[in-house]
Amino acid sequence: MHSFQALDSQYIKINLLNVAKNYLKLKSMLKDASVVCSAVVKANAYGLGIKEVSEILHQYGCCDFWVMNIEEALIVRETSPHANIYVFQGVNGVEELKAMLHYKLVPVVSHTRQLEIINNFPNHPIEVILNFDTGIGRDGFQLEEIEQLNLKYCDIRYVMSHLSRSEIKEHPFNEEQLQAVKSLKERFPNSKFTFSNSGGIFLGQNYHFDLVRPGGALYGVNILEGKKNPMLNVVEFNASVLNHKIFNKAHSIGYGGTYKVNKGDKVLILNTGYYDGYRRVLSNKSRVYAEGFYLPVIGVVSMNLTAVDANQLPDELFHTIKNVELIGEKITIEEIAKLANTDQREILTNLQYNCKRIYIK
Amino acid sequence: MHSFQALDSQYIKINLLNVAKNYLKLKSMLKDASVVCSAVVKANAYGLGIKEVSEILHQYGCCDFWVMNIEEALIVRETSPHANIYVFQGVNGVEELKAMLHYKLVPVVSHTRQLEIINNFPNHPIEVILNFDTGIGRDGFQLEEIEQLNLKYCDIRYVMSHLSRSEIKEHPFNEEQLQAVKSLKERFPNSKFTFSNSGGIFLGQNYHFDLVRPGGALYGVNILEGKKNPMLNVVEFNASVLNHKIFNKAHSIGYGGTYKVNKGDKVLILNTGYYDGYRRVLSNKSRVYAEGFYLPVIGVVSMNLTAVDANQLPDELFHTIKNVELIGEKITIEEIAKLANTDQREILTNLQYNCKRIYIK
Structure with a gap:
């Protein structure tokens, strides 16, 4: 005799408690308490729900979030009124900049056009993340551009760069990028730095600088591919x-x-x-x-x-x-x-x- | 001098008018006006928006829609109060059956457990699509099961089967499936039949029977892979x-x-x-x-x-x-x-x- 219960529908179960535990684990790996552990919740928290994920992480002490664009930022702003919110796509128009300032969002500045928008804006200084390309070959200023950058209207919250091979621990390119960031550090001696994604955290504490930006590891991605997953x-x-x-x-x-x-x-x-x-x-x-x-x-x-x-x-x-x-x-x-x-x-x-x-x- | 307009955001533009034109084109290929041209709008209309797609197709004369489950059916029911709505996943519980009857949805019956739910329900007969597996090897009764099926409480709207190689026009398996459907026709001489998906429509009019069920072709999928796409x-x-x-x-x-x-x-x-x-x-x-x-x-x-x-x-x-x-x-x-x-x-x-x-x- 069969039962006639309705079909158990398919579902995706998302364990937010494990996201929080992963966050705390990554935080415990940092050089010391002065290093900020932020969370990358862009792309709808890697598809898992930006509202739910940012909410639980905020409850567990995370005060720094990275999102793709303003739409995503406003979702996080609602659940975390006092958090620092950094916007990867940066600011691409004056109206966008006004909105960002209104909601206290910090744009990533990755190229000259974005810098010009900042510099042409009447109110100064404007808080930014200054993004340099030390190897990803994607977004970010090239190191050779530094001397031409007019940064006098920027209040640099962090100088940023992004690793391109961090999941291969022994890859010599990681060390190359690290050296490039260190040379940037000489150029911006008083600025704070952010460099490491999830993979970078596992590369060692000399990669941590002032703020780390884990994404995948929070959501259970195995950063140590092929080895036992350290994350839940x-x-x-x-x-x-x-x-x-x-x-x-x-x-x-x-x-x-x-x-x-x-x-x-x-x-x-x-x-x-x-x-x-x-x-x-x-x-x-x-x-x-x-x-x-x-x-x-x-x-x-x-x-x-x-x-x-x-x-x-x-x-x-x-x-x-x-x-x-x-x-x-x-x-x-x-x-x-x-x-x-x-x-x-x-x-x-x-x-x-x-x-x-x-x-x- | 650069302009400071906001970034034109990315977008997906969906040309509903072309969906409607594709529908009319497929309809014009049918054997005669007695053959019903339905539309498969399951899976959120192949990801393009079930509400918008079913609405425009209804405006262009489509009165028969295929959806995955009740949730999708209710979206179509709202825009098309009098349309025929067929539910591929069928009915998997008594409560589901009650809801289907209430909203005048027609379940596809693909296996014994679903048939038992119908047969054990007090009100009869119940309109169904009776689904036979003539080669897809997925959902549907096997032909050998026919004699054991208790169909006396079913009001068969259509006997259904599904092609598995319809996009390869010359594949002999199409003809094999066609013969199997014809043998079913002998078993159910007074029933209407539905067999062809998009590919089946292009296989020829002997594949059309009483109702065709195009999906991909409506949305611009090229059914004649490698040749000029007949669809917009x-x-x-x-x-x-x-x-x-x-x-x-x-x-x-x-x-x-x-x-x-x-x-x-x-x-x-x-x-x-x-x-x-x-x-x-x-x-x-x-x-x-x-x-x-x-x-x-x-x-x-x-x-x-x-x-x-x-x-x-x-x-x-x-x-x-x-x-x-x-x-x-x-x-x-x-x-x-x-x-x-x-x-x-x-x-x-x-x-x-x-x-x-x-x-x-």
């Missing part, structure tokens, strides 16, 4: 079982028929697919976890459905199982990112915004 | 230029330093990255379009930033350019999907839900 897991992504299917004959599975099952094979059909952020590249590659068993994904992941081989499951369990873990304690973000041949952070930011979310705090 | 483009995904950078010396670009520029090279830094749905796999592979020029993406696509080689741009244009097309008329979804080694639909559903959207209608 934050995300649990679960799918519901839509159908428990025993095949009556040999049959191909999914679009293009890339996998074949035999007569008698047990297959679970899950209500989750690439629309939800369970990426199509995982087709015939990844596995899900359920009640002590790892079940391989078979066939092509569809937009809203995924099939898994459930032959290992005892009959009773096969017929009653309702949920499986796609990502979580047993199937790490790192495992999925490796199979998807991408960065762990893309797995996080790719999770469907629309999906039901449960916040643990 | 729907999505335009634009990024803003954050920084116009001329390198003072040879420099590596992005995380891991996977690309090197030389002294004097011109690079545009865009405010869009994999968070926004511009996938990381496109790193060093794809190109963007701006004012007659195709500019290659260089280095690794970051979460919120992408660098492009802008050496081809004349100086004046390089310094003033504000926007580039990532996906649109010039850079098709098909091109991006091919480079990303995935299905065109995943490119659509992966676009950031949070991103600013502009609807053309």
Whole structure:
């Protein structure tokens, strides 16, 4: 006799308590209490919810947040009226600058046009983060530009730079960038500095300077790829079982028929697919976890459905199982990112915004 | 002298008028006026906005919509009070069934447990879509199960099946599935049938039966991969230029330093990255379009930033350019999907839900 309960819908569970614990752990690694541990909550806190994440971190003592743009800044400002909020995209127009000053947001200044906006503004000085490119080759002034910069209207809160290979601890480029930052330090002897992202924190205390900017590590990304993850897991992504299917004959599975099952094979059909952020590249590659068993994904992941081989499951369990873990304690973000041949952070930011979310705090 | 206008933010422009035109074009391909052209608007209309899409299609005469679940159905019900709404995930509990009946939603019945829920419900008959698996190997009853099915409480609106290789026109499996559906037709001689997705419509009129269910083609997916797209483009995904950078010396670009520029090279830094749905796999592979020029993406696509080689741009244009097309008329979804080694639909559903959207209608 089957029960007629409604389908347990899929969900993404976000453990905010573990975000807070990760924050405290990173903070405990810093050179001393004078180093500020900020939090990068840009990109909707890597897709996990900027409001919820900044709120819990603020409760646990974080007073410095990094966001992408003004829209994100205002979300953080609401939950943390007195926090320092730094805006990566900086200020790209006069109206934007007025809004930033009104809400006490600090723009990152990364190129001449942004500096000109500051310099042409009537009220001075204006607090900024002054961003130099010591190797990322993306945003930030080039070191050779220093002498031409007119900084007299800037109140520099931090001189900033960004690591480009920090997750490979032994990469000589880290040391090169460190030396470049030290040379900047000579140029700005009275300024505070911020250099390290999550990876930088693990490179050692000489990388910490005055403020560190962890992002991924807060959300459970394994910075020490391939080694034991020093951070706690934050995300649990679960799918519901839509159908428990025993095949009556040999049959191909999914679009293009890339996998074949035999007569008698047990297959679970899950209500989750690439629309939800369970990426199509995982087709015939990844596995899900359920009640002590790892079940391989078979066939092509569809937009809203995924099939898994459930032959290992005892009959009773096969017929009653309702949920499986796609990502979580047993199937790490790192495992999925490796199979998807991408960065762990893309797995996080790719999770469907629309999906039901449960916040643990 | 630079202008100080605010940064033109990135946006996703969705041409609803072209969705409607695509719908009318597909409808014109059908066997005759008795064949119903429905619209698959599940998965938030493939990520493009279920409310907006169903609304315009309803205005253009579409009265039959397919959604994933009740939540989506209710969005369509609001804009189209009298439309037929079919729910792919079907009914998975008594309360769900009550809600479906209340809102006049028609569940797809794909397996025994769902059929039992119907059969155990006091009010009969209940309108359903009866789903058979003729080859997709995913959802749907197996043909061998027919004799055991107790269908006396079902009012079958359509018998349904789904193609698994419809985008490869010459694939013999299409014909095999067609034959299986024809054999079902003998078993249910008085029932109406629905079989074809977008691809099926292009396989020929013998695949159309009583109702067709296009999805991707409505949204500009090229069903005839590699050939000229018969559908109109729907999505335009634009990024803003954050920084116009001329390198003072040879420099590596992005995380891991996977690309090197030389002294004097011109690079545009865009405010869009994999968070926004511009996938990381496109790193060093794809190109963007701006004012007659195709500019290659260089280095690794970051979460919120992408660098492009802008050496081809004349100086004046390089310094003033504000926007580039990532996906649109010039850079098709098909091109991006091919480079990303995935299905065109995943490119659509992966676009950031949070991103600013502009609807053309």
